[in-house]
Amino acid sequence: MTVTVEPANSAQQKGLKRGALGLISSTVIGIASTAPAYSLASTLGFVVVAIGLQAPIITILAFVPMFCVSLAFQQMNKADPDCGASFTWATRAFHPRVGWMGGWGVLAADVIVMASLAQIAGQYVFDLFNANGIGHHASSVWVLLVGVAWIVAMTWICYIGIEVSANFQKALLGIELTMLTVLSVWALVRVGNGSAPVGHLTPSLTWFNPFKVKHFSDLVVGLADMLFIYWGWDTALNLNEESKDAQNIPGKAGIYSTFVLLGTYALVILAVQSFAGIGSSGIGLGNGNNVNDVLSILGPAVFGHSTFASILSHLLLLMVLSSAAASTQTTILPTARTVLSMSVHKALPNVFAHTSKRFLTPTVATVSFGVVSIGLYVAMNFISAGHVIADSIDALGAMIAFYYGLTGFSCFWYYRKQLTKSVHNFFVQGVAPLFGGVVLWLILGWAFWYYWNPENNYTHVKVFGREIGGTFTLDVGTLLIGVMLMITMNVARPAFFRGQTLTRDSPTLVTADFGIEPQATS
Secondary structure (H helix, E strand, O other): OOEEOOOOOOOHOOOOOOOOOHHHHHHHHHHHOOHHHHHHHHHHHHHHHHHHEEEEEEHHHHHHHHHHHHHHHHHHHOOOOOOOOHHHHHHHHOOOHHHHHHHHHHHHHOOOOOHHHHHHHHHHHHHHOOHHHHHHOOOOOOHHHHHHHHHHHHHHHHHHHHHHHHHHHHHHHHHHHHHHHHHHHHHHHHHHOOOOOOOOOOOOOHHHOHHOOOOOOOHHHHHHHHHHHHOOOOOOOOHHHHHOOOHHHHHHHHHHHHHHHHHHHHHHHHHHHHHOOOOOOOOOOOOHHHOOOOOOOHHHHHOOOOHHHHHHHHHHHHHHHHHHHHHHHHHHHHHHHHHHHHHOOOOOOHHOEEEOOOOOOOOOOHHEEEEEHHHHHHHHHHHOOOOOOHHHHHHHHHHHHHHHHHHHHHHHHHEEEEEEEEHHHHHHHHHHHHHHHHHHHHHHHHHHHHHOOHHOOOEEEEEEEEEHHHHHHHHHHHHHHHHHHHHHHHHHHHHHOOOOOOOOOOOOOOOOOOOOOOOOEE
16 A cells, blocks of 8 residues: 655645646646747757758657656656755755755746747737738837737736646647647648648658768757757646645656657658758748748648638647747746745745735746746847847757756665665666766756857857857856855855755755655555
8 A cells, every 4th residue: 555645845835726737737737838839930940950851860869868857857756746846856865055056947947938938929929910020020129019918918827826827728738739730741741742842852761860960069959959849848847736646647747748749749840841841942941031930931831822721820820829828828837836945945035935825826936937037038139139039949958958957867866775676766766867867968068068159159248358159158157147146045044055944854855864765655
């Protein structure tokens, strides 16, 4: 008989609503958080430019470390279903300082991505009403204003309740997956019957050969970009304390999400690459004019120009818009809960621990994240001269690799004393999480090296008379800000960094003997 030990720091103690999410809702949120349509629209062009026809195999290769890390999330969640997720787990496995930086990695990645989410949402609102000139003008003030309004609207939805958010996600994800499937099947049918436009390609097994990538650096660029399109399923783990079975449902939802994403991405990338080709003109995926958004131009090309085709094309635009909406919302949800957990555990000021008695959601944390996101979005829009999407996606790869990899290492180290007790423990709690962490941190290190060179960036920054890459500056600057804030919190909140706020009764246990065995018993 299995006995479930309730966490000492429960959802009720944090002011959250327990039992609000089942397996389906959690999985939907996990998938929706990655925003498949938005991610493909804003990333596929960059991947094709980097690696050419090998995009399908890169999709599969990037899945491997993601799946390994999803196992790490699942196993750590069984030991400690705390909404702080990576923050609490790294704290428990290693040290409060390591955990604090893990939490900062989550916050940084989520804040950075909000800029590109808002930009895509703003563009597609105008595209939906055929105002393409406004929507795709890089420095459009109207797009900026709509993007800001979008963040405000999604912040409000997250504020009024987790169940409202979950039901909203189901509707948005239904539109998204349906239209991605229709687009892919329609495109493949036209390739098969010979009605695809000039430049189309016949699917080939060579597309699944990674050794066809010309340079190793191109391979790593592709993998780093693909991390972005898979990133987000861990939102289900940040909502663990609001699940019906906090120790099991979120972990399963995270793993199921990665497999659904693999199937979706493999189908769409194969179909779109076959139909559009990788040429540098027209609808080709290598066309630099379309690299920020490869899906909006494919609607008329794939569906044609009849009345019914126009409806489908607009549904395609609505799909990407709903995808950006879903991801905006599910970016706010986990960030607010990470901040809430950090505040409850005395790693951040107490004000962020406030929750709504009516809606049972984080209040200050949710609103603060919306405000900070708007500020960064406006700043990036002007500083990067319209290259919001390119800059933020390139910078995101490093942040994702940082905290995902750290979670993999945390799982391996936390369970290290149990790895030899069974084959399951050895591979699921040890080998897979460690492998995922190593691969992701190798990508992290390579990204720092690659984006140091200003020629590999969209923007340049001059530091002490030397030009360096804008992406490198954003990544390293973000981590340095995290270190400085951690030092500040160490002075202001010393109890957490000494391990005094986490008692032996708490599942987020910190003692001098790292690697404590799980609190759950059987």
